[in-house]
Amino acid sequence: MRSRSRIALAALFAVASPAAAQDPAPKTLEQLAPDIDARFATFQTDAHIPGLVYGVVQNGKLVYVKGLGVQDLDARRPVTPDSLFRIASMTKAFTALSILSLRDQGKLRLDDLAEQYIPEMKGWTYPTKDSPRIRIRDLLQHVGGFVTDDPWGDRQQVLPQAEFTKMIAAGVPFSRAPQSQHEYSNFGYALLGRIVTKASGMAYTDYVRKTILTPLGMTASGFDAPAAPKDKYALGYRWENDAWAPEPEMVDGAFNAMGGLQVSANDYAKWVAFLLSAWPARDDPDTGPVRRSTVREIAQGSNFTSVVNRIGSSGADACKQSLAYGMGWRVAQDCELGLTLAHGGGYPGYGSHVMLMPDTGTGIFALANRTYAGPSGPAWDTAVAMDKAGLLVRRDTPVSPAIAEMFAATQAAYAAGDLRPLDGKLAMNFLLDRSADNWTAELAKLKDQVGACPTAEPLAPLGALSTAFRLNCEKGKIDGTLLLAPTSPVMIQAWRLRVVPGDHP
Structure with missing residues (x-):
């Protein structure tokens, strides 16, 4: 597999390729598990995280999952694959796919103006006279011209819908003209939640549940976190003054579309497996709750690209990535891992990360219960370790x-x-x-x-x-x-x- 890739690249770019060293004998995931566990255990200790859970999805199955630490510091319940964590901004991927599914149903178009569905936006004053009015796709790809709003946006989770309506009607200050540059906006994804509600005729949370969660069997997942079973609830904490302090529990509110979902590892693995099943394009029956071609569309990034280091300990020495924001995902091409879709989640009391590698049908995710303790480093380091061990097998393009x-x-x-x-x-x-x-x-x-x-x-x-x-x-x-x-x-x-x-x- 790797030798064929080397041949393809050498021939395509007419670059001399040195004789390849013999690839090491592949390991099994079971043999690699102690290395994976050590990475996450070190991260847990260094980041002062009460508990976390991490998993590897491959070929449609949760092939490895492990919990470390505790769900709550008082009862000392251990973290398990059924423990429930808020995933913060990883919710945006559910929102994006909900928008795309409504597009598939003919209930909206991505080039529709957002104000068609949110009339309170019609009275906004744009930053320049030549500013384009905001489209739905601008909100999906964070090019609406809004200011980056971490951490302000995270605390808006509990905002009542009526108050959000007033906020929209009052107008917003712009950071720049829409469509001129990527700038991450929780506010923009909250607006997308409103659009889902308007276009579907049901509450955003009900649409996500009906369209995605229930069909995928994600029965433990939902948006009303405080109502979740206490024996499975991973309470959120922050680390300050060399001690843990509980973060306030946040009820479902108007900003749920940008970060309100709560999941277990067992549930979230079903979501990851479903997304990965969209690759490659093929003739099989399309049985998912959203069609495969629509899922693959989330990887289409905007043209506001950047060159970045890979996340994790290999980042300084690895080749640079070309990064763009797709639809609810950060999309990068990695010279070793191939196409990657990733997103973090930072929230009061929680930190999370997920990465998909569609070329190999592999996904890695981790959920933690400490404010902004996103376990991105060990997740990417796990991917690199799996690649070096020969456990990321790339699908060959068939010979026509x-x-x-x-x-x-x-x-x-x-x-x-x-x-x-x-x-x-x-x-x-x-x-x-x-x-x-x-x-x-x-x-x-x-x-x-x-x-x-x-x-x-x-x-x-x-x-x-x-x-x-x-x-x-x-x-x-x-x-x-x-x-x-x-x-x-x-x-x-x-x-x-x-x-x-x-x-x-």
Whole structure:
């Protein structure tokens, strides 16, 4: 799997790749568990956390889960996978998917103005005369122009709906013009909760329960945290003056859409497994409460990207990530972990983190009961440790019949030393870009360097119409790419070959 990725990248970018060291023998998750446990135990101690629970979801199942410490400091009930934690801003992912599901039902459009559903916004004064009015998608991706409102927004959880209506009607000061820059806004996601209510005709909490929680079997989860069973309730604490102090319990209120959900690890794992099941795109029946293509849409980030260090102890030495905010998720490309979707949750009394790695069907999450004690570091370090242990197996892009046929034809052309085996298979640009005589000369030059190439490594498709490849030759190796044209029938628009440096006498 990894060697194919290296071949694909080397061929695509025409960069010499050194001989790869032998990958270490894969470990089992059971063998890696002591290392994972040690990371979270150290974090718990260093961050002064009464209790936390963490889990690994892989291939649709909660394959590892463990609780540390206690739910509450008085009764000393131990944390279990059924302990209930507020997940704070990780609630935003439920809000975003609720909005997208309403879009699927035709009850709203992402480009609708938010004020169509919240009439109190119509009287707002925007920061400049050329400011665009706020759309629903602007709120989803935090480009509404509002100021970053941590920690103010966290304390608005208990705000009554009527008071929120007055707040909206009074207008808000803007940090910048909408759509000009990403700036994280709890207020914006509270507005999305109002939109869910208006478009669905039911309370936000009822819509999330009906559309997501109940279909996924998340029966222990909900928004009315103080009413949860006390024997399972992880009470929230803050650490100050070298001691723990209880945070006030917060009832469900107008800002619930930005951070009010309470879950257990066993319940939350069902949510993570459901999201990951949306990848890859396929022909299987679509049985989820929200369709797979809609779930995959959450990974579409805005164009306000940044370059960041990976979270965790490997961050300083790992390659940089390209990060953008999707829809309820921070979306990053990581050169080792692939596509990642992650989000933290910080709240009075709680800290949480989740990361999804769709390329490998793996998710890691952790929930803690200390104010803003987000366990992001050990979560990402667990992902890196699993990758190094060979436990993150990337799904291969399948070799399409068109690619298989055309690659075989190019092998025949190399063996023949000219383009005759490609007759009828070349797109109209191919011979305009390089003449047949030039190709004959080029193939002769390659054969002189490395000889015949009787075998090839498994193809590394970059999609259904392109692939990287490596040919095994008598005196070396050739890396290349094959790119088909968007025609019917498909034809070859480009065929690139390069001798791998250092692999021939």
